[in-house]
Amino acid sequence: MTGVFGGRGEVAIAGYAQSGIERHASVTLGALAVETAGRAIADAGLAVGDVDGFVTGALFPTAGAYAVEDGVSIVSANWLAEHLGINPRYATGFQGFGQIPGSVAIAVNAIVSGAADYVLLHRALHNPPGRYHANPMRRAGGPQQWTVPQGYFGPLAMIALPYNEYLQRYGADRETMAKVVVEARANGARIPWSYWYGRPLTVEDYLAAPMINDPIGRFDCDIPVDGVAAFVLTSGERARDLPHRPVYVLGYASGAPTTHRLPLHWPLDDIMSIGSETARRLWQATGLRPGVVDLPQLYDGFSPFVYFWLEALGFCEPGEAHLFVQEGGIDSSRAGALPVLSGGGALGNGRMHGVPQMLECYLQLSGRAGERQRDRAAIGLACHSSPHYGGAVAYGAQPPEG
Amino acid sequence: MTVLPQAAGPEPPRPVPVPDDGSAPFWRAAADHALVVARCSRCGGWTHPPEVVCPHCRSTDPDYTFEPVSGRGAVRSWTVMRQSALSGFAADLPFVLVDVELAEQPELRLIGRLLDGVHAPLRLGAPVTVAFEDLPDGMAVPAFVLDAES
Numbered sequence: 364m365t366g367v368f369g370g371r372g373e374v375a376i377a378g379y380a381q382s383g384i385e386r387h388a389s390v391t392l393g394a395l396a397v398e399t400a401g402r403a404i405a406d407a408g409l410a411v412g413d414v415d416g417f418v419t420g421a422l423f424p425t426a427g428a429y430a431v432e433d434g435v436s437i438v439s440a441n442w443l444a445e446h447l448g449i450n451p452r453y454a455t456g457f458q459g460f461g462q463i464p465g466s467v468a469i470a471v472n473a474i475v476s477g478a479a480d481y482v483l484l485h486r487a488l489h490n491p492p493g494r495y496h497a498n499p500m501r502r503a504g505g506p507q508q509w510t511v512p513q514g515y516f517g518p519l520a521m522i523a524l525p526y527n528e529y530l531q532r533y534g535a536d537r538e539t540m541a542k543v544v545v546e547a548r549a550n551g552a553r554i555p556w557s558y559w560y561g562r563p564l565t566v567e568d569y570l571a572a573p574m575i576n577d578p579i580g581r582f583d584c585d586i587p588v589d590g591v592a593a594f595v596l597t598s599g600e601r602a603r604d605l606p607h608r609p610v611y612v613l614g615y616a617s618g619a620p621t622t623h624r625l626p627l628h629w630p631l632d633d634i635m636s637i638g639s640e641t642a643r644r645l646w647q648a649t650g651l652r653p654g655v656v657d658l659p660q661l662y663d664g665f666s667p668f669v670y671f672w673l674e675a676l677g678f679c680e681p682g683e684a685h686l687f688v689q690e691g692g693i694d695s696s697r698a699g700a701l702p703v704l705s706g707g708g709a710l711g712n713g714r715m716h717g718v719p720q721m722l723e724c725y726l727q728l729s730g731r732a733g734e735r736q737r738d739r740a741a742i743g744l745a746c747h748s749s750p751h752y753g754g755a756v757a758y759g760a761q762p763p764e765g
Numbered sequence: 766m767t768v769l770p771q772a773a774g775p776e777p778p779r780p781v782p783v784p785d786d787g788s789a790p791f792w793r794a795a796a797d798h799a800l801v802v803a804r805c806s807r808c809g810g811w812t813h814p815p816e817v818v819c820p821h822c823r824s825t826d827p828d829y830t831f832e833p834v835s836g837r838g839a840v841r842s843w844t845v846m847r848q849s850a851l852s853g854f855a856a857d858l859p860f861v862l863v864d865v866e867l868a869e870q871p872e873l874r875l876i877g878r879l880l881d882g883v884h885a886p887l888r889l890g891a892p893v894t895v896a897f898e899d900l901p902d903g904m905a906v907p908a909f910v911l912d913a914e915s
Contacts, residue, residue, distance in 0.1 A: 496850040504783035509814045523844035577845035623820035
């Protein structure tokens with residue numbers, strides 16, 4: 364077992380579509396997914412009937428007491444295939460955290476194995492009416508009995524604990540985190556489909572926003588939205604015959620902690636130790652190292668994840684990501700900086716999970732980023748979720764040599 | 766989709782734990798303001814919450830016993846809850862939740878309210894001792910108070 368990914372560069376992204384990202388879409392999520400999938404297939408120069416594989420991660424990431432209804436609050440792979448009129452050779456969903464790298468891994472494996480030739484990978488996210496995480500539960504059974512009666516509930520409290528641990532341990536401050544959020548919003552403001560298009564954020568606005576679960580304030584969280592993105596993946600060989608320049612999957616990695624924990628309990632040491640192992644697997648799988656990545660797109664569904672990924676991936680020493688940010692290290696308008704949020708991330712687009720990271724890798728590496736096109740975009744990295752539960756996918760503008 | 770209606774009138778009480786076969790001894794003790802923790806009969810390791818498989822020796826038959834612990838621990842992190850997505854906490858906002866490592870074993874963690882209020886002088890490693898919050902129907906949940914430091 365070498366840990367080197369045997370399918371390096373064999374699969375490529377051939378096309379994409381991204382819906383508008385809105386607080387509440389004017390059409391049902393399933394309709395938006397069908398429409399977006401159709402546009403992605405056409406973008407790849409294919410007909411709907413060419414697609415024989417469907418992959419997604421369908422999680423509805425709310426702690427609220429909402430019913431999950433396929434085609435309305437989620438869109439599964441099978442639902443989408445059925446509503447496009449396709450009886451797929453291969454359709455499946457990724458279970459777990461890091462739905463985007465998880466789904467990409469499934470799609471790549473399906474194509475390398477021949478289980479499918481043209482895979483439509485989509486992600487559909489829904490913002491229900493009412494407060495997103497509000498939950499009127501009166502009795503807490505099962506795992507929740509250990510935390511809910513105490514008032515510990517929801518992803519904001521979950522991320523507040525390791526973030527506070529980071530601030531206290533390394534002497535970081537909220538003024539520095541403001542730079543992370545301002546960077547995401549500055550880039551999102553330039554993206555026409557972003558919820559935050561044309562609406563950058565100032566440091567003052569960030570600091571003046573209400574605290575929710577200290578040290579997490581309003582703008583440390585991505586905003587819940589309705590939105591769908593779809594990508595078409597196929598073999599690199601087939602992709603080279605399609606209209607757009609292929610972007611190659613160089614490898615992927617993920618991981619998960621084995622330490623027994625309370626529900627939603629994510630101590631900083633779990634995040635960093637398992638995250639570092641995921642990074643090690645990624646460098647081993649791809650043969651890459653941090654220094655050769657032009658476009659590391661870090662996950663930012665909660666702002667502290669940017670620090671955690673910077674350190675887990677080895678771009679910064681443990682405890683130094685906040686200093687790196689303070690010195691302008693992630694300012695994508697600055698030559699020599701690491702453009703980790705050039706695609707706006709989740710904070711700059713809305714709660715599209717790992718989509719903005721994958722999309723920015725695709726757009727920049729295929730040369731399709733338009734007026735946002737960057738000069739140096741040969742190797743990209745798209746991360747999703749927390750480093751200890753999620754994963755990352757490496758992309759190349761060229762297939763690997765040799 | 767279903768959106769549950771907001772209750773009219775005063776806020777309902779906060780959620781109460783629902784004991785099950787694996788947790789009943791814990792909640793029985795808590796009602797008497799005693800903290801007990803599950804201990805594997807095979808390896809003696811403490812586990813909270815109790816798990817199907819012992820996370821220390823991987824026994825599939827850990828046959829847990831619930832034994833009293835000192836209730837002393839150290840704060841590993843904390844958050845100030847200024848909003849709660851749960852019903853029943855409005856009157857308590859803002860409140861502090863602490864992530865506590867119990868003295869009995871590394872990484873044996875409990876999360877509970879810190880009853881000293883939001884201005885308590887917290888720091889990583891601050892020593893705390895268990896206390897209890899009484900809930901309706903004779904139940905109680907573990908919480909913590911800061912130890913006086915000399």
